[in-house]
Amino acid sequence: RLVRKLGGTAVVFDDGDPVKLQGAVQNLTSDGFTSVIGLDAARACIVSTTFSLVVTSPGLDASWPLPSLFTSAGVPLIGEIEFAWQNTTIPAVAITGTDGKTTTTELTALILNECGHKTLPCGNYGLALCEVVQSGEAYDVLTVEVSSFQLETITTFHPTVAVWLNFAPDHLDRYPDVESYYKAKLRVFENLTAEDWVILRHGEDIGDVAAKRITFSAERGVDSADFVYRDEAIWFRGERVAGARDTKLRGRHKIENLMASLAIGWTRGLSFAQMMEAAAKYEPACHRCELVRVVDGREYINDSKATNLHALEACLKSQDEPVVLIAGGKEKGLDYSPFRSLLKEKVSALVTLGEIGQNLADLFQDLVPVRVVKTVPESVQAATAMAASGQTIIFSPGTSSFDMFSGYAERGNVFRDAVLALP
Secondary structure, X not given: OHHHHOOOOOEEEEOOOOOOOHHHHHHHHHOOOEEEEOHHHHHHHHHHOOOOOEEEOOOOOOOOHHHHHHHHOOOOEEEHHHHHHOOOOOOEEEEEOOOOHHHHHHHHHHHHHHOOOOOOEXXXXXXXXXXXXXXXXOOOOEEEEOOHHHHOOOOOOOOOEEEEOOOOOOOOOOOOOXXXXXHHHHHHHOOOOOOOEEEEEOXXXXXXXXXXXXXXXXXXXXXXXXXXXXXXXXXXXXXXXXXXXXXXXXXXXXXXXHHHHHHHHHHOOOOHHHHHHHHOOOOOXXXXXXXXXXXXXXXXXEOOOOOOHHHHHHHHHOOOOOEEEEEOOOOOOOOOHHHHHHHHHHEEEEEEOOXXXXXXXXXXXXXXXXXXXXXXXXXXXXHHHHOOOOOEEEEOOOOOOOOOOOOHHHHHHHHHHHHHOOO
């Protein structure tokens, strides 16, 4: 639609299952767009048609067969975020990190809008940036969640504020090694100038970046960051900003998301009082340390959004008493052995499932009682049997769900339904 608005002709390519794509193709056809499905059809089309540009979905690695057909034919390739950026003048806040991006994006957009700075959460969250740009809607600033996949293909993308929440190994099914993933993430900073801002978790290494910095940390004992957490309150450069219970966010990792959002607003001249009044209205999203139910004194927490080890670690670190943990899912090539000391400290029993279920059991069975199950409802039954009254049961898989589900949301819904079905 953006291509058409700019006066060009767009052809949509996909090498997925034609049966599963029927609905999408019909929608595109009814909107007057041509679709080409399959690699053989793409080859034929590229030979018979002159293309000036190929814009890739962030889900596609540029080295994969479909994009490679275009680059081999000499067609320039850019990503969707970059294509949108080249066709807008609206400034942007870019939020990246291994975990916490969506919470921070949602919270930032709420705060800015409530304080009179018109924005929209978009990018890797909500609407694609191209869709926002082609709408023609005016905004004071765009709140853009950006993933490493999206950053791989930028050239001119230049946010005025770039937020780095954290970094931990992830997506090793996409990247050959952790360094490649790290370098893709770092690209969010490459076009920043001395007039811009970096909002950075204290202790994270991002190298030399020209922009001004604001640091944050809710870790115990950290007192040298701009935003710190002590005496159950958030402080900014010696000024008390808010109490821990002033919002519905729980856990130190969520407090850090709030700190990042407050820092963004501060760079735009907003007061902490204004921003905290808005932040108090924020409802945490489903599947992110979501309290589902309390049964016989046992709390059941749905953290299905924990699709990597870092998210699982953050969830457990926010707990003060040992929990019964349900973990496991897709094999992503992650190394779980460094997790042993934290698991011994924070977990009293473990239930595992999915492709990595048995491997996790083998790795941790000398530390805590472990049960291996095949389904999420079975995991709820097993964890309930292993939990003492008054204990917390946390579903925090520590990997993605594509071995069993369409995504973390479906997985979390199955967990929630199983908990709600308990007598």
